[in-house]
Amino acid sequence: MRPLIAAVDLSAIRHNYAVAKRCAPGRQAFAVVKANAYGHGVREVVTSLRGEVDGFAVASLEEAAEVRALDDRSRVLLLEGCFEPGEYPLAAQLGLDLVVQGPEQVEALLAASLSRPLNVWLKLDSGMHRLGFAADALRQCHARLRAAAQVAELNLISHFACADLRGHGLNEDQLESFLGLLDLDFDQRSLANSAAILTMPAAHMDWVRPGIMLYGASPFADLGAAELGLKPAMSLSAQLIAVREVAAGESVGYGAAWEAARPSRIGTVSCGYADGYPRHAPSGTPVVVNGRRVPLVGRVSMDMLAVDLSELPNAKVGDPVELWGAQLPVDELASACGTIGYELLTKVTARVPRRYLA
Ligand SMILES: Cc1ncc(COP(=O)(O)O)c(C=O)c1O
Known part of the structure; x- marks a missing residue:
């Protein structure tokens, strides 16, 4: 699965x-x-x-x-x-x-x-x-x-x-x-x-x-949900499905839009724009891997996106990734992408299985 x-x-x-x-x-x-x-x-x-x-x-x-x-x-x-x-x-x-x-x-x-x-x-x-x-x-x-x-x-x-x-x-x-x-x-x-x-x-x-x-x-740009006493309802969670080393000067993803400035460890994550993750998320957008924030690199693909794991030398295939949720408020991702939490939440596509906690 x-x-x-x-x-x-x-x-x-x-x-x-x-x-x-x-x-x-x-x-x-x-x-x-x-x-x-x-x-x-x-x-x-x-x-x-x-x-x-x-x-x-x-x-x-x-x-x-x-x-x-x-x-x-x-x-x-x-x-x-x-x-x-x-x-x-x-x-x-x-x-x-x-x-x-x-x-x-x-x-x-x-x-x-x-x-x-x-x-x-x-x-x-x-x-x-x-x-x-x-x-x-x-x-x-x-x-x-x-x-x-x-x-x-x-x-x-x-x-x-x-x-x-x-x-x-x-x-x-x-x-x-x-x-x-x-x-x-x-x-x-x-x-x-x-x-x-x-x-x-x-x-x-x-x-x-x-x-x-x-x-x-949160409906407010300058006031987070936690400060308002609200609990996030949705976590969008994926995994690392591939990890590789790239040399300085090599590029990652479509359009070769991101180039490694130093030897870098790149992780591929099982989530893309056909799942509702914003395609226009810029390089540097935070993604949580093993509870730590790492930057998105390159263009978001239909089914995958890439992250720079250089600060997480032990990260490996199968490790958990949170695109948004308790560790990364959806509003923070939305603001990094120039949109609002409403849009990200309503655009999670039908192919993403929902799992409910009572
Ligand atoms: C008429 C009306 N009332 C209430 C709401 C709920 O707004 P919010 O999600 O900002 O609480 C909406 C949402 O668009 C609306 O159109």
Whole structure:
């Protein structure tokens, strides 16, 4: 068997959910499990969290149906709403909570014939300008939806553009815009993602929506997950599958892009970009071999990458390699590669077996 595995510690996810709840005492939480639970495996994550969480949040009806099949009690929030008219009756059958984010969705909902009314989350565009109604338009929709037979609860939701940038002016503006609508009669309100849960208590409202923090990664560039009390859920682990000596001046890998400045011991690792490791990781990116950090050298291949083992003269074929996990936070690798932990976690490909620790 190819020695590459994504080990997922489900107890870490439960711990991180508890951290979110402690940050927002008395509030309810939608555990965000879209994109296959940020790459961790939605079946296992939902099974592990059900009974403990107040709800789940997903990005499509297909994802919602998968969650509903595993948990017929929790609320399941469709974050972007329905994409076509035929989805509304299905959303009702599944008993979903539904975001309504634009005029087309309002009309489709009001034209739909539903087996039961839906909890609707009317989305305010408080400043991100991605989804949602401007405040005035939202006020107009509010009255129509309040009177509609298709609507059970009528709730207010919005999303921060810059919650990960503490002190950014847009955060206050978005919060103000949200608060400015609370003279309207809403049953529930929700605004905070992980970054806002961790640093903006005024944004907690009735329901928080933790995503990345559940998986033990940090939404902040300047504040690590460990400092936030979060435990990493995923470790991506491989092995050395070859070790060789190269002379000074010899190159390693495709394009001969890295050249040894001194006689070097080179290890080949069983992980590449087809597994989700970023191809653009530069030489020097840390990789953990036998618990020690060594630099990546040369271009990442489809199934392999190379490391400089010169500081580890005893490293040999079969030795353990961690690409990210407890010894190398995914956020640190992401920052070395000019991306974010979210992208690395969601891009671990299907061919990488997941192994679960309860
Ligand atoms: C509307 C909405 N709420 C909450 C989240 C969770 O965000 P985070 O993973 O930063 O906690 C997301 C994620 O993209 C989202 O789109």
